Amino acid sequence: MSVTAAQGFRASGATAGLKASGSSDVALVVNDGPDHHVAGVFTSNRVEAAPVTWSRQVVSDSRADAVFLNSGGANACTGARGFQDTHRTAELVADALGCSATDVVVCSTGLIGEFLPMDRIARGIELTHAALTDHDGAAAARAIMTTDSVPKEAVAQRDGWVVGGMAKGAGMLAPGLATMLCVITTDAVVDAGELDGALRAATAITFDRVDSDGCMSTNDTVILMASGASGVAVTGAQLAEAVEEVCDSLARQLVADAEGASHDIAVEVRSAASESDAVEVARSVTRSNLFKAAIFGRDPNWGRVLAAVGTTSADFDPTALDVAINGVQVCRAATVGDDRALVDLEPREVHVVIDLHAGEATATVWTNDLTHDYVHENSAYST
Amino acid sequence: MSVTAAQGFRASGATAGLKASGSSDVALVVNDGPDHHVAGVFTSNRVEAAPVTWSRQVVSDSRADAVFLNSGGANACTGARGFQDTHRTAELVADALGCSATDVVVCSTGLIGEFLPMDRIARGIELTHAALTDHDGAAAARAIMTTDSVPKEAVAQRDGWVVGGMAKGAGMLAPGLATMLCVITTDAVVDAGELDGALRAATAITFDRVDSDGCMSTNDTVILMASGASGVAVTGAQLAEAVEEVCDSLARQLVADAEGASHDIAVEVRSAASESDAVEVARSVTRSNLFKAAIFGRDPNWGRVLAAVGTTSADFDPTALDVAINGVQVCRAATVGDDRALVDLEPREVHVVIDLHAGEATATVWTNDLTHDYVHENSAYST
Known part of the structure; x- marks a missing residue:
């Protein structure tokens, strides 16, 4: 309809x-x-x-x-x-x-x-x-x-x-x-x-x-x-x-239905000082090729999440960042948290939660993983 | 030594x-x-x-x-x-x-x-x-x-x-x-x-x-x-x-020697109003996954170059942009230029020249193409 x-x-x-x-x-x-x-x-x-x-x-x-x-x-x-x-x-x-x-x-x-x-x-x-x-x-x-x-x-x-x-x-x-x-x-x-x-x-x-x-x-x-x-x-x-x-x-x-994707990834930023901060941080992570390639490889690489967060100008203490991936708190206070082996990245939908401990605002940005098929579809499109 | x-x-x-x-x-x-x-x-x-x-x-x-x-x-x-x-x-x-x-x-x-x-x-x-x-x-x-x-x-x-x-x-x-x-x-x-x-x-x-x-x-x-x-x-x-x-x-x-790359790409911006404008435009192009995947596919896709240029705040007239790829002027005044089939993308080194017609500053930023091997190396690194 x-x-x-x-x-x-x-x-x-x-x-x-x-x-x-x-x-x-x-x-x-x-x-x-x-x-x-x-x-x-x-x-x-x-x-x-x-x-x-x-x-x-x-x-x-x-x-x-x-x-x-x-x-x-x-x-x-x-x-x-x-x-x-x-x-x-x-x-x-x-x-x-x-x-x-x-x-x-x-x-x-x-x-x-x-x-x-x-x-x-x-x-x-x-x-x-x-x-x-x-x-x-x-x-x-x-x-x-x-x-x-x-x-x-x-x-x-x-x-x-x-x-x-x-x-x-x-x-x-x-x-x-x-x-x-x-x-x-x-x-x-x-x-x-x-x-x-x-x-x-x-x-x-x-x-x-x-x-x-x-x-x-x-x-x-x-x-x-x-x-x-x-x-x-x-x-x-x-x-x-x-x-x-x-x-x-x-x-x-x-x-x-994104081209060549094998995972849909929700990057949710919590406890931000402002909604614009939350969006800036989430977008930085959703644009990290390294993070997106890691998710394709079923690798809960929270280090790449923190590296992307660290490039933003949002208000946060770099030593107070938490990251959870599909419910597992893999990073606490910007260092090693629970066992990353517990993270199940088989399902298509992936939920990353980043806690900035800087306020009360929140935002979620969706992206996809970076896959072989993405490269294939976008390298072969017009030739 | x-x-x-x-x-x-x-x-x-x-x-x-x-x-x-x-x-x-x-x-x-x-x-x-x-x-x-x-x-x-x-x-x-x-x-x-x-x-x-x-x-x-x-x-x-x-x-x-x-x-x-x-x-x-x-x-x-x-x-x-x-x-x-x-x-x-x-x-x-x-x-x-x-x-x-x-x-x-x-x-x-x-x-x-x-x-x-x-x-x-x-x-x-x-x-x-x-x-x-x-x-x-x-x-x-x-x-x-x-x-x-x-x-x-x-x-x-x-x-x-x-x-x-x-x-x-x-x-x-x-x-x-x-x-x-x-x-x-x-x-x-x-x-x-x-x-x-x-x-x-x-x-x-x-x-x-x-x-x-x-x-x-x-x-x-x-x-x-x-x-x-x-x-x-x-x-x-x-x-x-x-x-x-x-x-x-x-x-x-x-x-x-970048991970998984098959091309080294120099993005040179000419006739910019300032050096910072030139760098901003060049960096926007070097960060476009679509452009980088196109070069991997040996596709001189100047439309993806213009789309990346258009996201910047640099000083230029969007209808006055020129793009040359490996010496072929594929885009003149933001529209179709010489035959894209003339562009040879077999060599490892690729030279993209963007003319902003806005001043006298210039800058070059280097990047690599986005390849299957990049995805492979960066999805398999820590697992």
């Missing part, structure tokens, strides 16, 4: 021929209203793809009628011609729907530095427009996959209203090669400003805390649209809670 | 039984004077090993008589007992040499979170003391190896004076698992303050610009000792130039 779980939305997926595999590669999500509120969060990479530049402008007036997405090409680092291609895409979608091109969000994902075959994009717009239904969000979710092995969908059902979403990729602030794209819909009656607030609050503690490989894409986009079709008015807090649930589910699905 | 190339120094290496392999694992370098000047640069990791805490204090008065080094154990995250072990090591060396323990620098490298077997360390001190010669720096260089496949030595011969050095490991600001240890000696007659200035200037543009995997060790140490035994007085500038030559050679040897 995902993006069509909410009333007032139609969606579709189709095959435009952008992918060598012949899989579906274009998707369309349309908001039939009565409201056409939209909010968007985009990559903070300064080298942003043409569709990001375009869509940032589209959502700036908080109104959008549709989102068109393609896999099989990122349309990034494509200069003026790339931007014209995105503009043309929006115009073709607008012509088909009878709306304004400035109300059409465009998202692209795939290889950087190649132009989109616009004849195929045009055909894809025709196909997705013809295939629009109010119940087949799953087809859209499949069409945006690149290196994803499964589509990602989530729904938060509430009393008379719903939030649903789809996503592809492997992160947000720091996605893998595969750009993170996400479209979320709701039929709640909400204020456009509250929509934006709910989306920013949710992404800050979900997608922003998934960090598969420390790299940041040129194309990351999260779009939230509200149709108001349920007729049920909700508060900003109610909306935020449901949007967070959907984002959290999708973010976890991204981690679980 | 390395540390014994300069007059006034003796050195040795021996086997204390710290390594399972049975290879030599302890080294001693003694400055017989007449001067006993010393300068040191240490890891900026706040979780620092006991020998770093100790040696920082030793060099604070600019005088040292000897450096004792062991591989086979980092003595990091070992708490008060670990510090006592380092202190005891210095005392035993001082007893053997007839000097003060506070003039004995101690360096350790190996696994974090394990105590050193002090009986073997004591035996190692006896052995290295008995083996001291004025010509066998090579034995010391071999004894400090961990995952190194070859010892690293360098000598800069000048008119009547010399600078020589040895190193082990894979980086400085950001070394691999294997801590970077380096001992440099000179027989020039120099001021102790100039010694410190020369060392800091040299490391800042050599070891600090080697970044094998973005991780920072708890044990990194670079020591420079001056004996004055040549009787030749040199200026600070003359000394700095020779020390930089030795550091540059050793840093390049570290890159060439």
